[in-house]
Amino acid sequence: MKTHAVAEILGLRAAAGSIPEEFTGVYAGDLLSRAMSHVTEGDLWITIMSNVNVIAVASLTEAAAVILAEGVTMDPEVLAAAEAKGICVLMCDKTVYEICRDIASTAS
Secondary structure, eight states: BBBBHHHHHTTOOOESSOOOOOEEEEEEEEHHHHHHOOOOOTEEEEEOOOOOOHHHHHHHHHHHHEEEEEOOOOOHHHHHHHHHHHHOEOOOOSOOOHHHHHHHOOOO
């Protein structure tokens, strides 16, 4: 699926990295250990967690991007870590449910 189309529909704002051309799936969750075992390469990972461990998990799992829901932001040092690792971080004011719903309706 085209990431830019989803970004436009959701009103995503890039906080770090560049928006990937495509993504292959979506994972929504905040438990880092669970995300480590369920986010797969190319996924958009939707979370409200904003610490540096999110960047580590996104890098480990090769997520296409991290979407921070509900207007959550990351501290500048966390965004710097994302930039250094080439992780795209996107921000959205919508809830996790709204993001998932809108992505699902775009994909169908």
